[in-house]
Amino acid sequence: MIRLFQTHNIRRTEELDGLWDFRMDGMEKQYRLPVPACWEQHPDFLRHRGRGVYTRKITLMRMENLRLEFKGVSHTADVFLDGCHIAHHYNAYTPFSVLIKSVPAGEHTLSVSADNRFSPDSALHIPNDYYSYGGITRPVVLERIPDIYIRKVHFTPIWHNGVWSGKIQVTLSNLSNKYCHATVCITLDGQDLKGEAQLNPGEDCDLQFVQDFLNIREWSVLDPQLYILNTVVSIDGNPIDDLIERVGFRRIEIEGTKLLLNGKPIFLMGFNRHEDYACDGCAVSFQHMVQDLDMIQDMHANAVRTSHYPNDERFLDLCDERGILVWEENHARGLTLPQMQNPNFERQCEDCIREIVENHYNHPAIIIWGILNECASETDEGRRMYEKQYTQLRMLDVSRPLTSATCRHFQDICLDLPDVVSYNLYAGWYEDERAAVRNAREIEWVQASGGADKPIIVSEFGAGANYGFRDRSHCKWSEEYQADVLQENLCAYLYDPNLTGAFVWQFADCRVSEELWFARRARCHNNKGVVDEYRRPKLAYDVVKAMFAAKAANCPF
Ligand code: ADA
Numbered sequence: 001m002i003r004l005f006q007t008h009n010i011r012r013t014e015e016l017d018g019l020w021d022f023r024m025d026g027m028e029k030q031y032r033l034p035v036p037a038c039w040e041q042h043p044d045f046l047r048h049r050g051r052g053v054y055t056r057k058i059t060l061m062r063m064e065n066l067r068l069e070f071k072g073v074s075h076t077a078d079v080f081l082d083g084c085h086i087a088h089h090y091n092a093y094t095p096f097s098v099l100i101k102s103v104p105a106g107e108h109t110l111s112v113s114a115d116n117r118f119s120p121d122s123a124l125h126i127p128n129d130y131y132s133y134g135g136i137t138r139p140v141v142l143e144r145i146p147d148i149y150i151r152k153v154h155f156t157p158i159w160h161n162g163v164w165s166g167k168i169q170v171t172l173s174n175l176s177n178k179y180c181h182a183t184v185c186i187t188l189d190g191q192d193l194k195g196e197a198q199l200n201p202g203e204d205c206d207l208q209f210v211q212d213f214l215n216i217r218e219w220s221v222l223d224p225q226l227y228i229l230n231t232v233v234s235i236d237g238n239p240i241d242d243l244i245e246r247v248g249f250r251r252i253e254i255e256g257t258k259l260l261l262n263g264k265p266i267f268l269m270g271f272n273r274h275e276d277y278a279c280d281g282c283a284v285s286f287q288h289m290v291q292d293l294d295m296i297q298d299m300h301a302n303a304v305r306t307s308h309y310p311n312d313e314r315f316l317d318l319c320d321e322r323g324i325l326v327w328e329e330n331h332a333r334g335l336t337l338p339q340m341q342n343p344n345f346e347r348q349c350e351d352c353i354r355e356i357v358e359n360h361y362n363h364p365a366i367i368i369w370g371i372l373n374e375c376a377s378e379t380d381e382g383r384r385m386y387e388k389q390y391t392q393l394r395m396l397d398v399s400r401p402l403t404s405a406t407c408r409h410f411q412d413i414c415l416d417l418p419d420v421v422s423y424n425l426y427a428g429w430y431e432d433e434r435a436a437v438r439n440a441r442e443i444e445w446v447q448a449s450g451g452a453d454k455p456i457i458v459s460e461f462g463a464g465a466n467y468g469f470r471d472r473s474h475c476k477w478s479e480e481y482q483a484d485v486l487q488e489n490l491c492a493y494l495y496d497p498n499l500t501g502a503f504v505w506q507f508a509d510c511r512v513s514e515e516l517w518f519a520r521r522a523r524c525h526n527n528k529g530v531v532d533e534y535r536r537p538k539l540a541y542d543v544v545k546a547m548f549a550a551k552a553a554n555c556p557f
Helices: 286-298 313-322 345-360 380-396 435-448 479-493 516-520 539-554
Strands: 012-015 018-024 031-035 051-060 064-070 076-081 084-090 096-103 106-115 140-145 148-160 163-174 180-188 191-199 204-212 227-235 238-247 252-255 258-261 264-266 268-272 303-305 325-329 366-370 402-406 420-424 456-461 501-504
Touching: 051 064, 064 076, 064 084, 076 096, 084 096, 148 227, 148 238, 163 180, 163 191, 163 227, 180 204, 191 204, 268 325, 268 456, 268 539, 286 313, 303 501, 313 325, 313 345, 345 366, 345 380, 380 402, 402 456, 420 435, 435 456, 435 479, 456 479, 479 501, 479 539
Parallel strands: 268 303, 268 501, 303 325, 325 366, 366 402, 402 420, 420 456, 456 501
Antiparallel strands: 012 140, 018 031, 018 051, 051 106, 064 096, 064 140, 076 084, 076 106, 148 163, 163 204, 180 191, 180 227, 227 238, 252 258, 258 264
16 A cells, blocks of 8 residues: 555556565575565564665566655665666655656566665664664555656645635656646646646746635544545646645644644644554554554544654555644654764755655644754754754745754753744653653743743653553552553643643654663663553553543543
C-alpha cells in the first residue's frame, strides 16, 4: 500500500514491494529480503550496522520516462539503474524521487544501497534514544511519466469573512525539448477550475487557482471531513497525466495563549510516538499503524507528536481520516552544540524540512511543525541555527504555527522564536519535584524569557516501567510507579489554564542504540511506553485513558 486513497487514474503507477535480491557488504551470502522492511528482522542482521544492496528487475514494453519514488530508505540511499548511479539521499524519514527520461524497452536492473552506519557524514542518524534501522523501510513506487507531467499540487484552505476558499498551487514539468501548451483542470467538491500553461522546454511551470467553496464541511477532530482534489493536465484536449490529493478545510490559529482549531480553543491530549514495533523495527506495518491509532483513540487522545522525525505518509493519512491532530517535526533529537556543528548538520536539517513540507503539506491533520527536539538552544550558535530553520519553515508554510521542544530549562535563549513554546518535563522521573510545583516554576520562567503570551505545551512527561514488573511498593520501574507519575502529571497539566497541550512520553516502548549511555537502558529499550513494543498495555494505559476521557468529557472539541 502506497497511500490510503488512489493517487492516479491516468498515470501508470506500481508499488515495487515483495522480495528483492539482497547482499550485505562484506558477506558472500545472497538473500531475498522483503521490501518495505528493516533488515534487522532477518536472523542474520538483528543488530547489523552496515551497507546492503537490494536488487530487482523492471521490464518496459516500450521506451518510457520513469519516475521512482522512495518513501524511506534507512538511512543513506544510493540508487543505480543498469549500474548507472541515478540518486543519492540522506535520511530514513523523508521521501525522495528520481526521474529518468527515455528509458529503452526491455529488462533493466534497479539497485538500491542502504547504509545505516554512524559516521561524520551522518549528523542526524547518530547513536540515540531510538534505533536507526537499516533497509528499504517504506514503499517504493515506479511510475511511467509523460513528457508533460504534474510534479506537485499544494492545497491551502482559507477562511475569510465566514467563507471557505481554497488556494491550489500546481507545478507542471516539461521533460521534452519543445515548447508546449497544456490545459489544467482541477475538480474539488464538484467544482471544476480550468487553467492554461505555456511550458518552455525542460522547465517547470507554476499555476495558482483560488476558489470559494460554499457548501464545505470543515475538517475537525469530531468530524474529519476530507475532499478529493483531482488535477488533470491535457494536451490538445487529451488528458495525459493526473495527480489526486486528499485535503481538508480547517484553520489553525493562535489567539493569545490559546491554540484555536476552526475558531475554537483546543487542548492537545497527546502521545509521543516513535515509528517502532517489536518485529517490524521502524517499518511499522499498516495493520500495526492502525492498531496504534486504535489504542491511542481508545485512550481518548486527540493528538500525536511524530517524535523525532517525519512519519510514514500512510500514518498521516490515517490521522487525516480519524481527526487526530499531528505535531510533525524534522529529524533531530538531543544534539549538543558540537553535534550541531557537524558540517553536514544544517544542510541535512534543511533538506529534511524542505522534504516534509513538500510532501506532507496537504495533510489537514498536521497542525503544527516542530524542529530540533532538545538541541543546543541555550547557545548563541545554536540560536542562529534554530532561527535559520524557523525562517526556512515560515517561507515554505505560513499556514501552520511552529514550535520546538526544549529541555534547556532556565537557560534556553530561543523562546522568542517559535509561535508555541514547548518543553519536556520529567517531574517524578528525572526530577523529584511535584509536577504542579515544577511546572509552575517552568511557566514563570518561560513567560519571563521570551515566551510571554504564547501557547505553551508540555511536549513530554512520563516515567519508565518494565512491562510485567508489578510491585506493591510502587518502586521505580514498576508499572505501578509509572501509573502514579502519569496520574500526577496529568492532574497537573490537563487543567492548567496556562497550557494548551500535554503529550505523554511515550505511547510504546522502543528500541534504542547500544552505544553511549543509551546502552544502560534496560533491554536496550526506552521503557516509558504506556504499552510495550508488542503493544501490551501497562497499568498506566487505563490511568491515561481515564484522565483523557474526563478531560474530553468536559471540553469536547
Ligand atoms: C527526552 C527526549 C526523548 C526521550 C526522553 C527520555 O525528553 O526528547 O526522546 O529520550 O527524554 O525517555 O528520557
